[in-house]
Amino acid sequence: EDQVTQSPEALRLQEGESSSLNCSYTVSGLRGLFWYRQDPGKGPEFLFTLYSAGEEKEKERLKATLTKKESFLHITAPKPEDSATYLCAVQLGGSNYKLTFGKGTLLTVNP
Amino acid sequence: NAGVTQTPKFQVLKTGQSMTLQCAQDMNHEYMSWYRQDPGMGLRLIHYSVGAGITDQGEVPNGYNVSRSTTEDFPLRLLSAAPSQTSVYFCASSPSLASQTQYFGPGTRLLVL
Numbered sequence: 001e002d003q004v005t006q007s008p009e010a011l012r013l014q015e016g017e018s019s020s021l022n023c024s025y026t027v028s029g030l031r032g033l034f035w036y037r038q039d040p041g042k043g044p045e046f047l048f049t050l051y052s053a054g055e056e057k058e059k060e061r062l063k064a065t066l067t068k069k070e071s072f073l074h075i076t077a078p079k080p081e082d083s084a085t086y087l088c089a090v091q092l093g094g095s096n097y098k099l100t101f102g103k104g105t106l107l108t109v110n111p
Numbered sequence: 112n113a114g115v116t117q118t119p120k121f122q123v124l125k126t127g128q129s130m131t132l133q134c135a136q137d138m139n140h141e142y143m144s145w146y147r148q149d150p151g152m153g154l155r156l157i158h159y160s161v162g163a164g165i166t167d168q169g170e171v172p173n174g175y176n177v178s179r180s181t182t183e184d185f186p187l188r189l190l191s192a193a194p195s196q197t198s199v200y201f202c203a204s205s206p207s208l209a210s211q212t213q214y215f216g217p218g219t220r221l222l223v224l
Contacts, residue, residue: 004153034212034213036215043216043217044201044213045215046212046214087154089211097208098156098159099154099156099211101153101154101155102153103151103152103153104153
């Protein structure tokens with residue numbers, strides 16, 4: 001059973017059309033939730049870390065939010081350069097610090 | 112800083128061959144890890160290290176060996192390559208195990224025939 005589920009698998013937007021990506025998790029004892037961006041042929045690039053429900057973080061057109069069971073990555077007025085795969089990962093608490101990644105959402109923003 | 116570097120960028124192997132994927136970081140990070148990324152699957156942890164001389168298994172360790180003799184380097188060895196090991200391999204580092212803001216390398220694309 002997947003511990004981290006991202007939806008949708010793929011999303012196509014027009015430039016300027018705002019939307020949200022979802023990351024839901026089934027683990028308990030969450031230590032942190034991470035968002036990464038991955039461009040084709042490259043390694044993931046860190047975007048945000050969220051630690052507690054209600055927390056929000058912003059970077060340019062991106063805003064990440066966290067609830068007890070899911071996180072949203074809101075994209076406001078996206079541009080073509082925002083096209084990428086967005087990965088979500090969770091880190092458990094206790095003695096297990098390792099990250100568990102979701103499968104990602106492929107975002108395409110058309111001009 | 113170069114960050115995390117990986118070599119080679121691309122490699123073709125025949126079944127049964129062995130090879131080493133190189134990974135180096137210049138950020139003095141304690142934690143280093145290896146992932147593989149396959150279509151339709153998330154990044155899966157192969158092995159990780161919390162410091163020089165300390166390594167441990169991740170989710171999919173079979174067929175791979177690692178060692179960490181220095182803080183900077185964390186090579187991944189394929190002992191006897193199999194077609195199932197065709198994948199893209201990423202090395203990552205972070206300041207510590209608890210701080211999982213990981214910095215990823217550019218990846219090595221491996222094809223096993």
